[in-house]
Amino acid sequence: NKRVLLVDHQDSFVHTLANYVRQTGAQVITIRSNPQKVGLEEAEIDRLAKEFGPFDMALLSPGPGNPSDFQVPQTIEYLEKRRIPIFGVCLGLQGMIERYGGKLGILPVPMHGKPSVVEIKGDKDKGIFADLPEEIVCGRYHSLFCCDLPTDLSVTAQTADGCIMAIRHKTLPVAAVQFHPESILTAPGCGVRMLANALTYLRY
Numbered sequence: 283n284k285r286v287l288l289v290d291h292q293d294s295f296v297h298t299l300a301n302y303v304r305q306t307g308a309q310v311i312t313i314r315s316n317p318q319k320v321g322l323e324e325a326e327i328d329r330l331a332k333e334f335g336p337f338d339m340a341l342l343s344p345g346p347g348n349p350s351d352f353q354v355p356q357t358i359e360y361l362e363k364r365r366i367p368i369f370g371v372c373l374g375l376q377g378m379i380e381r382y383g384g385k386l387g388i389l390p391v392p393m394h395g396k397p398s399v400v401e402i403k404g405d406k407d408k409g410i411f412a413d414l415p416e417e418i419v420c421g422r423y424h425s426l427f428c429c430d431l432p433t434d435l436s437v438t439a440q441t442a443d444g445c446i447m448a449i450r451h452k453t454l455p456v457a458a459v460q461f462h463p464e465s466i467l468t469a470p471g472c473g474v475r476m477l478a479n480a481l482t483y484l485r486y
Contacts, residue, residue, distance in 0.1 A: 283307070283308075283309075284306075284307070284308040284309070284338040284339070284481050285308065285309045285311065285334060285335055285336070285337050285338050286303050286308045286309065286310050286311070286337065286338065286339050286340070286341050286481070287311055287313060287327065287330065287337040287339070287340045287341070287366065288300055288303070288310050288311065288312045288313070288340075288341045288343060289313055289315050289322060289340060289341065289342050289343060289357060289374075290312050290313065290314045290315065290343050291315050291342070291343045291344065291345025291346075291352045291354070291373050291374075292314065292315075292316075292345055292346065293343050293344040293345045293346065293372075293373070295343070295344050295423075295462060295464055295465070296312070296343045296344075298464040299341070299343055299344075299371065299462075299463075299464045300312060301464075302463065302464045302473055302474050302477055303341065303477055305474050306474060306477055306478040306481055308338070308481060309334070311330055311334050311337070313326055313327070313330060315345075315352045315353070315354075315357065322352075322353065322356070322357045322360065324360045327360060327361070327364065327366075328364075331364075337366050338367070338481060338485070339366065339367045339368070339369060339480060339481055339484055340361045340366045340367070340368045340369070341368075341369050341370075341371070341374075341477075341480075342354065342357070342358075342368060342369070342370040342371065342373065342374025342377060342458070343371060343372075343373070343374065344371050344372035344373050344374070344423065344462060345372075345373040347373075348376070348386075348426065349373060349376045349377035349379075349380050349386075350380070352373070352377075354373060354374065354376070354377025354378075354380070354381070355377050355378075355380045355381035357377070358377060358378060358381045358456075359381065362454070362456075365486050367455035367456065367480075367484035367485055367486065368455070368456045368457075368458075368484070369410070369456075369457055369458060369477070369480040369484060370456075370457070370458030370459070371458065371459055371462060371463065371464075372423065372424055372459075372460060372461070372462060374458050375428075375448075375449060375458035375459060375460050376424075376426055376428070376460075378435065378449065378451075378456065378458050379428045379430075379431070379432065379435070379449075382432035382434045382435055382451070383432045383433075383434070384428055384430045384431050384432040384435070385428075385429055385430035386426045386427065386428060386429065387426070387427055387428075387429035388425055388426060388427075389424070389425050389426070389427050389445075392424070392425035393422040393423070393424055393425070394422075394423050394424070394425070395421070395422075395423060395467070396421075396422050396423075396467075397419050397420065397421055397422070397467040397468075398419070398420060398422050398441050398447075398461070399417050399418070399419055399420075399441065399442065400417065400418050400419070400420045400439050400440070400441060400447045400448075400461060401416070401417055401439060401440055401441070401442065402414065402415070402416050402417065402418065402438070402439050402448075403437055403438055403439055403440060404436060404437070404438035404439075404450065405438040405439075405448070405450055405457065405479075405483075408483050409438065409450065409457070409479065409483055410438070410448070410450075410457055410459070410476050410479045410480050410483070410484075411438065411439065411448075411476070411479070412479050412482075412483070413475060413479075414472055414475055414476070415469075415472075418468070418469050418472050419467070419468065419469050420447070420459075420461035420462070420463070420465070420467070420468045420469070420472075421461055421462045421465025421466065421467025421468045422460070422461050422462070422467075423462055423465070424460060427445055427446065427460070428446045428449075428460075431446065431449075434451055434452055434453070435449045435450065435451055435452065436449065436450050436451075436452055437449060438450050438457070439459070445460075446460060447459060447460045447461055448460065455483075455484040455485050455486055456484070457480065457484060459476065463476045463477060
């Protein structure tokens, strides 16, 4: 019976991501973040909460370009003000890096549609990787990566060469993955489990 606000950054994976969330039993309310409108309209969050009820989590979708193109750091601030837990995917993770003072770089080789083995380093007990293997094959679709981690965030997964694949805020119910849990390249069943874990463990 949980309710998720899906912030759509105009990515082709959004419908699949929404379907994965519905498989957890949650209701999904989608709101589009539009670059022409300079990101998400803050009042729209309140309007949807009034119409559908309070949100248990916000899901920041993947998307093209940079987090600043969709004002993702600003969206995170809006959600924090309303005490809505946040889970980010790809662009969502990158927006968190910038929101909390870190920096993004460009990979020497873009990882678009590439599977990688991801090593789980944290969030194994009461976190997004609970009841999942120590290593998971995941689908990656990105050319930006975190090159300077903010002090407020912890790394919870990475590749063998040290590329950050998941983060969690040290004090807030905020977490994200760089890979796509909803990708066909991600190990079967793992993506839905991560989203279910996020709904279970990310809360104020």
